[in-house]
Amino acid sequence: MSTEAVVQSTPARKVVIAGVMGALAIFLGWTHLGFIPWVAGAALTIMHVPVIIGAVLEGPIVGTAIGLIFGLFSLLQATLAPTGPVDVWFQNPVISVLPRLFIGVVAWLGYKALRKVNEPLALAVAGILGTLTNTVLVLGTIGLFGHLPWAALPPIAIANGLPEAVLAAILTVAVVVAWKRIETGARKSRM
Amino acid sequence: MEPLIRVDNIRYTYPAGTGKPALTDVSLSIGAGEYVAIVGANGSGKSTLARHLNALLVPDQGDVWVNGWNTRDRAHIRDIRRTVGMVFQVPDNQIVATIVEDDVAFGPENLGIPEDELPARVREALAAVGLEEHGHRASHLLSAGQKQRLAIAAALAMRPLCLVLDEATAMLDPAGKADLLRIVRRLHRSGTTIVAVTHSMSEALEADRVIVLAEGRIVMDGTPAQVFADAESLERYGLDVPPAARLAHLLAAHWPDFPRHLLDAEALADAVCRHLSLGAHVRTTHPLAATDTGGQPVLPPDASGQAPYIALEDVHYTYLAGTPLETRALRGVSMDIRPGETIAIIGPTGSGKSTLLQHLNGLLRPHAGRARVLGVDLTDPRADVRALRRRVGLVFQQPEAQLFERYAGDDVAFGPLAFGSSLEQARERVRRAMEAVGLPFETYKDRLTLTLSGGERRRLALAGVLALEPQVLVLDEPTAGLDPRGRNDLLALLRRWRDADRAIVFSSHNMDDVALLADRVYIIAEGRIAHAAPVREAFSAPESLVGFGLGLPTAMTFAQALARRGCPIPTDLLTLEELAHAIVRLADERIRV
Amino acid sequence: MSASEFDLLRTVTLGQYLPTGSALHRADPRVKIASGILLVVAVTATSSLAGLTLAFALVIAGFAVARIPIAYALSGIKPMLPFLALLGIFQAIAIPQNDANTTVYWRWAFITLTARDAVAVALLFAKFSVLVWGISLLSFTTSTTALTHGTEHLLRPLQRIGLPAHEFALMVNIALRFVPLLAQETERLMKAQASRGADFGAGRRLNFVQRFRKLLPLLIPLILATLQRAEDLILAMEARCYTGGKGRTHLVRFRAQASDYAILALVLIVLAATVAAGFTSADATVWRIVSTVWR
Numbered sequence A: 001m002s003t004e005a006v007v008q009s010t011p012a013r014k015v016v017i018a019g020v021m022g023a024l025a026i027f028l029g030w031t032h033l034g035f036i037p038w039v040a041g042a043a044l045t046i047m048h049v050p051v052i053i054g055a056v057l058e059g060p061i062v063g064t065a066i067g068l069i070f071g072l073f074s075l076l077q078a079t080l081a082p083t084g085p086v087d088v089w090f091q092n093p094v095i096s097v098l099p100r101l102f103i104g105v106v107a108w109l110g111y112k113a114l115r116k117v118n119e120p121l122a123l124a125v126a127g128i129l130g131t132l133t134n135t136v137l138v139l140g141t142i143g144l145f146g147h148l149p150w151a152a153l154p155p156i157a158i159a160n161g162l163p164e165a166v167l168a169a170i171l172t173v174a175v176v177v178a179w180k181r182i183e184t185g186a187r188k189s190r191m
Numbered sequence B: 001m002e003p004l005i006r007v008d009n010i011r012y013t014y015p016a017g018t019g020k021p022a023l024t025d026v027s028l029s030i031g032a033g034e035y036v037a038i039v040g041a042n043g044s045g046k047s048t049l050a051r052h053l054n055a056l057l058v059p060d061q062g063d064v065w066v067n068g069w070n071t072r073d074r075a076h077i078r079d080i081r082r083t084v085g086m087v088f089q090v091p092d093n094q095i096v097a098t099i100v101e102d103d104v105a106f107g108p109e110n111l112g113i114p115e116d117e118l119p120a121r122v123r124e125a126l127a128a129v130g131l132e133e134h135g136h137r138a139s140h141l142l143s144a145g146q147k148q149r150l151a152i153a154a155a156l157a158m159r160p161l162c163l164v165l166d167e168a169t170a171m172l173d174p175a176g177k178a179d180l181l182r183i184v185r186r187l188h189r190s191g192t193t194i195v196a197v198t199h200s201m202s203e204a205l206e207a208d209r210v211i212v213l214a215e216g217r218i219v220m221d222g223t224p225a226q227v228f229a230d231a232e233s234l235e236r237y238g239l240d241v242p243p244a245a246r247l248a249h250l251l252a253a254h255w256p257d258f259p260r261h262l263l264d265a266e267a268l269a270d271a272v273c274r275h276l277s278l279g280a281h282v283r284t285t286h287p288l289a290a291t292d293t294g295g296q297p298v299l300p301p302d303a304s305g306q307a308p309y310i311a312l313e314d315v316h317y318t319y320l321a322g323t324p325l326e327t328r329a330l331r332g333v334s335m336d337i338r339p340g341e342t343i344a345i346i347g348p349t350g351s352g353k354s355t356l357l358q359h360l361n362g363l364l365r366p367h368a369g370r371a372r373v374l375g376v377d378l379t380d381p382r383a384d385v386r387a388l389r390r391r392v393g394l395v396f397q398q399p400e401a402q403l404f405e406r407y408a409g410d411d412v413a414f415g416p417l418a419f420g421s422s423l424e425q426a427r428e429r430v431r432r433a434m435e436a437v438g439l440p441f442e443t444y445k446d447r448l449t450l451t452l453s454g455g456e457r458r459r460l461a462l463a464g465v466l467a468l469e470p471q472v473l474v475l476d477e478p479t480a481g482l483d484p485r486g487r488n489d490l491l492a493l494l495r496r497w498r499d500a501d502r503a504i505v506f507s508s509h510n511m512d513d514v515a516l517l518a519d520r521v522y523i524i525a526e527g528r529i530a531h532a533a534p535v536r537e538a539f540s541a542p543e544s545l546v547g548f549g550l551g552l553p554t555a556m557t558f559a560q561a562l563a564r565r566g567c568p569i570p571t572d573l574l575t576l577e578e579l580a581h582a583i584v585r586l587a588d589e590r591i592r593v
Numbered sequence C: 001m002s003a004s005e006f007d008l009l010r011t012v013t014l015g016q017y018l019p020t021g022s023a024l025h026r027a028d029p030r031v032k033i034a035s036g037i038l039l040v041v042a043v044t045a046t047s048s049l050a051g052l053t054l055a056f057a058l059v060i061a062g063f064a065v066a067r068i069p070i071a072y073a074l075s076g077i078k079p080m081l082p083f084l085a086l087l088g089i090f091q092a093i094a095i096p097q098n099d100a101n102t103t104v105y106w107r108w109a110f111i112t113l114t115a116r117d118a119v120a121v122a123l124l125f126a127k128f129s130v131l132v133w134g135i136s137l138l139s140f141t142t143s144t145t146a147l148t149h150g151t152e153h154l155l156r157p158l159q160r161i162g163l164p165a166h167e168f169a170l171m172v173n174i175a176l177r178f179v180p181l182l183a184q185e186t187e188r189l190m191k192a193q194a195s196r197g198a199d200f201g202a203g204r205r206l207n208f209v210q211r212f213r214k215l216l217p218l219l220i221p222l223i224l225a226t227l228q229r230a231e232d233l234i235l236a237m238e239a240r241c242y243t244g245g246k247g248r249t250h251l252v253r254f255r256a257q258a259s260d261y262a263i264l265a266l267v268l269i270v271l272a273a274t275v276a277a278g279f280t281s282a283d284a285t286v287w288r289i290v291s292t293v294w295r
């Protein structure tokens, strides 16, 4: 059930949503607010969630644009303010930029396929698919460049990618449901 | 002749809203060169109407015609929008470019104005708002007042025939407001049509015509004199008459022949003087109550013997120390606040009010100096500030920033739950807090916070703090952006909340709030306390206030106007009720003589 | 003086631009941006140490012209040195080079340090240095505004073939403008929550679920508030007739000088050489000499 509005998309809307969601990705990365420490010194990231939200709200082109900002930012950050050895790999735009261009498109496709069935479900799927796109493509390009042996990749994909997908799904659903004032029918206030 | 704007029986419902129409059967015409004020309670549809005037919204039914073009006609959308320029409420949210000049050029660039002509347009628009010196500055480094002037320049660069201002002055200090109004007045004189949405009845007086909206309908439309004559209707719509009219009504209650329809201070002062000399023989019909103090603050119990709740001594605070953006926000602030007191902190924009208030619950700790709040020493790094925060409730400047749960009830419960209340205890506290601010628990607890009106959000934010049952309440500009009724309700609520064991500290740009609520006033300027005095005393040295870009309470402005006419009226009166009382007593004394 | 726990703005100050008023500062931003992009491409594409040395010389020359002390750029590279060392070791361990043709310098258990490893690490280090210094030079000599305007103008030809160059530049501009606003918004939210009992105090170690739990009531209102702001900005832009890049004119115009063409030509030649060196035997020659010396 949804009382969702049909907001007409205009050039201004597309540019602004892309800009502010790009800003959010930059902000999350810059302040490290978007990193959640995980096992063994690794960190989970939710920096790509703005890309997914933007794609769901404004479509694949906006999603790709936010992905581009996200990618360029990680390229710059890896180059100008590196914090770990892995950053050296991300100085290669094929690893840091290219994979990010596909997050939005895949998330949007997932959302579009399922939104008629159940909107919150579609949002969760968008969050998961978007995240997995990021994980698989980034690790894939890292493998291609031979930075890591192929055998090392699947465990990383599972250890990082899956929990990140869950976090992204939770955030995407929470934000978009609140923004579009979608009635989830579940509980109301706890009070 | 065809008017510049014709709104023809429109109706509009937000697609994502509650389903209730935001505008119903609205019709009006605005002629070229008019100055129209739109007033109405929070949520009455003012912004919605304003957005119909340049095709940002298109009606569901009915038509809007601008300069002969229908706003439904997408082919003329540019013509319509360049004819009617818009300025919005929040300064930061309407700046597109990082450099002032680029921002002004944004509109003309979109219109495809030839590139040779652009620099001249930008210069001309910046000159019109007095920002010609700032063309190359970064737009985000301007002050709030300058940002709003930039927004006007950006609209002017498209050379509009009409300018719509949607609460453009709401977030400015008195000096910034006065600047903006002066600019608007000048534009109007040079032929620009002005439509101004406002909550300030004094600002509405600037217009030739006032339109009152209530629940999406136009309920009054006429000259200020006509509209403000009907005080009862205005009150029903959650509005107020301008202060001069309020005073005239108060006086007319005693002197039936006193003219009620006076709108500005000067006319009122003339009338009072006339009445005092001519009508001295007329006896008042109602004897005055002995002490009708109305909204006057209760005098604090003599608390000088008690230990202060809050004691600041030479407090310094610097933001972003050691970076190029370093700002020394506090440079030696000392104050004592005792139980039972209500303290107002006033000062121009950027003087450090918010910074100071954030010290009171330990959000910020002094970089130098000493600060004790309810016995907690904030300079001690081990001080338990979290426990302090339960006893000192802080309500922020923007209520939007402090609602973070989806449902209203959950939001109020945030504090009690964070401090470890059980769900049951929390529910009880939430119920009490919500009832106290006038949001019935059962009706409001399941409302989505995103769909609440501005006034409701403000109350909910206050409830969230009251649910902690604090001893000291700290409020940062609590009445900004509220409609007159919301403001009166809030002030009444705060007056009820006060008692001998509690203290209130608030900042405000509105001197009437200060006069109505505060016992003592601290004037802060450039991070230092420039003056501290009981409220009456603080306002009786008006030169110092004006020097800091601050105004006077309206009652004092009137008293001064009277004093200038040789009327022996005391000039330290805080409220209109007190002033009316003094005027009537003056007349009575003359009769006796 | 202690930083407040809410002091987010500190971490997001863009203090890169160093106006020394040099010729390079005054150069056409389009040329500088194009050079930066070419540098990234060339450095990524080449695998020749000799080529990288050429590119490096170009960047150093740039620093000299810009009158920016090399030490400035050095400070950016210092924190990376331990990581690079680690990476070198990693390379030696994880990627065994079972290639009989390479000289083995050192062998311990399964770890072998071969000439090929040494080359790989040296390459990595050289690429890294050239990139960091090149991009630093660009940001030291070009203001943010010049960067966005320059990018837009540079991409304008792409507009003709339907790529949204103007939209991209505007989007980046908006993004850069919103980052500090987001910092402010977050600070406000954290303060409001702390005022009502939320505990952001550093020091206590939180596990991962606790951290995420704490982050959610901050992130969700932050994103919603950002979207709300975005709605305001959309209205403001539409009220000012924004309908996309088509038919727009521009207040800022650039006119390339002869010196700008000269810079571009120099950069093109050097970087072409950088890439070309990867296909020649320049490196092999260099390595033969190095290996001989080692023995």
Ligand SMILES: Nc1ncnc2c1ncn2[C@@H]1O[C@H](COP(=O)(O)OP(=O)(O)OP(=O)(O)O)[C@@H](O)[C@H]1O
Residues within 6 Å of the ligand: B014, B015, B016, B017, B018, B022, B040, B041, B042, B043, B044, B045, B046, B047, B048, B049, B451, B452, B453, B454, B455
């Ligand atoms: N974007 C929106 N989506 C859904 N409902 C909205 C939206 N904007 C406003 N409304 C609703 O429409 C009604 C009129 O709102 P409007 O903003 O025009 O009021 P206003 O008179 O400008 O109030 P204020 O003084 O608070 O600015 C309100 O009930 C409001 O809740």
Ligand SMILES: Nc1ncnc2c1ncn2[C@@H]1O[C@H](COP(=O)(O)OP(=O)(O)OP(=O)(O)O)[C@@H](O)[C@H]1O
Residues within 6 Å of the ligand: B173, B319, B320, B327, B328, B329, B347, B348, B349, B350, B351, B352, B353, B354, B355, B356, B397, C009, C187
């Ligand atoms: N979080 C912050 N980071 C950096 N500088 C700040 C911050 N908050 C305030 N400042 C700066 O500190 C000074 C004092 O600001 P403060 O907000 O205390 O003033 P104010 O009196 O509350 O102003 P206003 O009336 O506009 O609310 C200003 O120059 C402001 O720009």
Ligand SMILES: [Mg+2]
Residues within 6 Å of the ligand: B046, B047, B048, B166, B167
């Ligand atoms: Mg409004």
Ligand SMILES: [Mg+2]
Residues within 6 Å of the ligand: B353, B354, B355, B397, B476
């Ligand atoms: Mg303030």
